[in-house]
Amino acid sequence: MRLRKGLNDRLLGWKMAGGARETIADMIQRGSRNKMVVIGLSVIVVMVALAVFAPVLPIADPTPSEIHPEDQTLPPHWFRFFGYNVSKGDGHIFGTDELGRDVFSRVIWGARVSLLVATLAVFFSLVIGVLLGLTAGYFGGKVDYIIASTIDLFWTFPAFLLALAFAAALGPSLNNVILAISISYWAGFARLMRGQALAVRERLFVEASRALGAKNIRIMFTHVLPNCLAPLIVWASIGVADAITIESSLSFLGVGTQPPTPSWGYMLYRGIPYLEEAPWMATFTGLVLLLTILGFNLLGDGLRDVLDPRMKGLRR
Amino acid sequence: MPGRKPLLEIVGLRTQFFLHEGVVTALDGIDFTVYEKESVGIVGETGCGKSMTAFSILRLVPGPGKITAGNIFFMEPQDVRQRRMQLEIEAQEWYRRSSLVEKKKLVALYDYRDTGRKKKAKKLTPAQIDKIVPPDRVPTGVTRYYLAQNAKTMPASDKVGRAAALFSFDLLTRTDDQMRSIRGKSISMIFQDPATALDPVFTVAYQLGEVISLHQGIYDRAVLDKKIEEVLKLVRIAAPVNVMKQYPHELSGGMKQRVMIALALSCSPSLLIADEPTTALDVTIQAQILNLLRDLMRTTGSSMMLITHNLGVVAEVCDRICVMYAGRIVEEAETFELFANPRHPYTAGLLAAFPKLGERKDELSVIRGTVPNLMRPFQGCAFVERCEKATEVCGEDMPRRVEISPGHFVSCHLWTGKEGPNVR
């Protein structure tokens, strides 16, 4: 509604009249007032810290060389409240799995893998996506037609299916999973970047810069890219969540990270046959997985509100 | 104005927006009257609250906005109006006579009713009380309270006095359902940008038919189609049957605005509010639309409230003009009087800053500075920072609305105390 729009504009005006300036510090301040950002960020910080410091944390070895049959499927000691017979296993707050390994430490080591894969995959797709999307959106014409069709090809294809196909073909390994996710996920960034670049290109300051004699490269990187950053950051955060989902799904299907490397997806897969006798195997892994994904999603949603209130509902 | 019947009477209307950043007073105590069969122009720059006036009248103030004070009397019969005004004066007298404690109680009550926010009555100082309830105008709440106290003593024949009819013609007292039957039927509005103000996924015929069947109870397809065609012909659309079948995006800007006018006039409203009806159009199309509006007003006998920033447009079309600045009406006069003798420095500045065709000058005279921040409460006149003639008193006291000649009102300290000889 025009009315409301006008009001918003004037609101911006009022803010400036008070001398407030939109600096990075301001954004941080605004971000710190947004509950979603705060919650999301704290979850992420905790998870990242645990993952990074896993080797030095006083937790059990996630992949012990020996298997102790007596340790198999021990319930967490606090499960005695639910009527489980807990005789042993004080040290296992999430219990142990079918091979007697500590679930808690495997979850933490699993976070290492998941976060690494997800971050790297998102980073690569971001780089590919931004470069292609920027080129396509800024130049338009035939270049755009070719790149945009490619983007659309990959975009209409569900990322997970593509990743599954690639992971299955390339064979299960950490690098291949990263590659598979990057290949299937870049189109999202490219599409976003292209759309943004197309919009920014129409803004008159780009035209003004051209009128001053600026070259395309200069305009692309000093005008267009900085003005597209906000949605990219949001999308990247949500992208990490998606990548974690894809990675764990791949592992779940057995084409991702291979055992004995601890990975959330595989741990959940192993938990299914034991659902009745050892429900803790699947539940806690899943809970941590959910929390992590939720954390990145929350951060993304919150950032969207912080960086640009008008971007609400931009998902997909 | 003797002899003319007021159709819409706005008294002390205040509309505020409650935002995280603070309270924005979009309309700050507006008074004006639209008489029957006349067109009133509301002129002002971006953000002066002219559109908000329209939305307040229709009670369609968006989002965090609220009407916090005032009355909008619509189609109030003469006798009710007279009795109401009489009672208001009585109530004012009564209020003036009442003690400070009583005043505090009243103010808290009134303020709660109108702003929805409770105030601790006992902590109010006399100055604050005077601010909330200015002594020269007693708000609705107080009048009602007074009436509730004294209703029993009124004679049974005095229906107005016995509370029932007193404020029943105030649009702000209407229920949502009553309001809906007024909107579109008695008061209708034309929006600024026809490109965004028509529903894009329904055809012209559907949108027109919906309104006509709603207010006139016509449901028969054939009769409805005929009626739609008639209305489209009324706004001089050459091929109404073709246009009926089309979606808004298939029409040009001028055509869309005609359809919008058709929508507004389909139920022959007694008041038409046109909010910048030609701003989005080209000059030649603007001329066509203005001609159309003027002719339609003449033939249908409705009143029009034309909101615009273009002084040329009001000069062409309107009988009377209100000039708005920062949520207040600073000057109001008959069109000829206003253009001949602009009394408020803002009006004069605006007229001088407007480049006129065929009167080329080397330099246009300007109004320095920019429109003020509406979030700040104004102590005095809102124009003080940009005014060349401002004195100290301008920054401190809000200027009163004075009638300097019959029908010519100004809110400016240069003119307070200089009421015209024939007035009151």
Added chain:
Amino acid sequence: MEKLENPLPFHFICGTRPKHAEQKHLWTAADGGCKGKKSMADLISYVIRKILLAIPVILLATFIVFLMLYLTPGDPIVNILPPHASPDDIQKLREKYGFDQPFIVQYGKFLYRLAQGDLGQSVSRQTLNLDVSDLIIQRLPKTLELMAIGLTISYSLGIPLGVYSALKQNSWKDRSVMVFTLVAYAMPSFWLGILLMLLFAVYLGWLPIEGTVGGFKSIILPAMTLGLGNAALTTRMMRSSMLEVQRQDYITQLRSRGLPESEVIFKHALKNAMLPVITVIGLDIGWFVAGAVVVETVFSWPGLGLLVTNSITNYDYPTVQGCILVLAMFVVLGNLVADILYAFVDPRVRLG
């Protein structure tokens, strides 16, 4: 061509004309005011263009699927034959399956066979030499069933919830819906499946834990698992779309005409707000296709998805190929349908 139905009336094309010039153009009023209307030919051309645009996607899918097999590091031949098979035997089998030819020839042959509906033969031990197409056709109905019910759940839950949430914007009702969608969206489908299984099958024992033996009962859990994530997404989209539409000028305009609130919201706002949701139906189908693979594995639902995972673990690449190709077709088809649907629903879509 301005076709006249009958000799008369002629006037149905023309309106009144400017008074001043006898032979002057009435089109300035009629045409100048109305831009071109969508014709059937435009619509057909649009559909054809969309179909043509789908071809490269399908080709890409075949290429990826083919590349998949080509890149496979594990040798399927070695997998089929007993461990002590001679190199000669390996060679023979390799020739039989055409694995010895250059890449492009293999791809060409692959496409050629594909065009005839031949997806090759399974090389897994359990289903050796069975036609992949037969395997797929056998499994397809189960997946379709699952997807259909999943889609129904997701839209019948997502759209009303989104509208409700938008209407109650910023209330606690809205907030709780938003929290629900956040969690439901973040929940990986396999874990959600496990939880539902745990609750409804293991503890409550209302529904069968997996497989298809329970009849309709057994489809409830997989379909819910599949539908819930997308329902969350639909809710969010519907909500933001509804809020966006409610901010539009035309909604205020309709209110200013005195239309009842229910009509404004449920006729005008809803119809407009549905448009962006329709555009993503295609993407939703993609989501479901991908989700089906995981969900079927969790619930041992004998559909295409389970076939894929089983084949992957058995290194049965022809079957994987075939399944992924079929699933990709779903996606392409879904997008096509969404595009065409959108062109029909939104009068503003430029068909030219």
Added chain:
Amino acid sequence: MSVSGDRANGSQPIVQTIGLEKLFPVKKGVFSTVVGHVHAVDGVDLSVFRGETLGLVGESGCGKTTVGRTILRLAEPTGGRIIFQGKDITEIPQSAVRGFRKRMQIVFQDPYSSLDPRMTVERIIGEGFAIHGPPKGIGDSKFIKREKIHELIEQVGLSHDHLSRLPHEFSGGQKQRIALARALALDPDFIVLDEPTSALDVSVQAQALNLLKRLQSKLGLSFLFISHDLSVIEHMSDRIAVMYLGKIVELAPTREFMGNPLHPYTKALISSIPIPDPLKRKDRRGIEGEVPSPIDPPKGCRFHPRCSVAFDKCGWEGRDLVAHLLEVAKITNPTHILSNHVVGLRSDGFAAYVDLRSGEDVDLVKRWLGAYFAERKKESSLLDAVVAIDMFLVDREVVVSCDKLSLPGTAAGSADKGKKPPRRKISARKVAQEAAMLMERVLDVDPASRVHNMILSIKPRGRHVVFKVLGPEANLDKAVAELETRLKFMKEQKNPIALAVRRVAIKRTKGPKLELAVKLGAVEEPQMDDVGNGHFVACRLYDK
């Protein structure tokens, strides 16, 4: 080029356009074939002299903004020449345009989008220096740059402490000042002002206009002031040009323009503007109708369909004839020939097609039409313009296939003289478009052509040119024969377009169908004529 010629004082124009043309293709169909062009700018001759302001006024969509952008080569012209300070810059490569950019600048309409929201004002104003190097001067270049930026910001009436702020902290008027400072940074000679004050409120607009005037007289700038608001244009300009549908229709010095507007469109425009003075209120009739689509502008004078004083010479088209016949049908009784035997009417360019109920009616309807036209031709020049009525075979057309073309490049376009200019490649589609125009000239317009009255339309379709020919099958053969002899002659003359023509053939298309076609004679567009006092007008009323 009478219009762009010298002014009385004989000074050289700083910018001159000759026949400037910018067409945007309109695409349609399965393969996005070009089905027409938006004639945004269609042959504009303008010149701006040193130190003057040329006002360019017109309604939205008339192409005035495109003129400004094309002069700066922000949009590539599709035809005509742009001459800047005596140099032809129409075809120089973009890298060389950059050098010129220092000397011509632009200020846009929308202050909200014309400043990069992520840059401080200092960076925005200094962007020109970042591109072209710091301003000349003695001493530290950074210091000089700073000084210069300070000077600029003061020049536009803002202060130093604004420099470190971001654009959103400013009001519309202030933003426009910053945009102006940015444009002035490189000391340009010529600035295009594209509706610089349209987004501003009246009181702020006056400030901005005064500032522009002051700066112009101080710095000796030349302006091309583009606006839809004639009152602003009048206030700012020394000369005023009026544009309508891609063409300039009137050009005159301001005083002359306001005192003696000649073109009916100009008059209507002036009378449409509401004057803020109730004493001057009048019943403005303005003009009826709306601006026709620029994809297929009216033939002849583009304003004639809306013109209140238009007379018969101003323009006609097939669609006028269709409209006329429809009117006739309306007033005749149902048994009339027109109603009884005709199913539909359609038009294309200067041809009108009559769809018949059955093939046997051809002679009947043809005779009636011939008689009707002959009888009424004195009354209406539209009917007088009818040159032929005959049967038309819908299913047959002459198709000319074209090849792509490779031409030796022109030296003017290349930056360094030493290198051999690269050959210019022209696609078959483009050749077909050119060929269509060429053939129209030699077959249809040229009265010496033997098929002069038979050609209904000549249109490019993909890599072909398609002819619609009036009359029986023999006429098609005649057209092919004529076309072949003409082509042979042109091939001998080494006409590149003629050389690119591959094949001429008669093609059958849809099922057999017979229509009647009426061909109208072509009508010419009015040219700009000098009526004295530097006043030019393109209107038949002032034909000499």
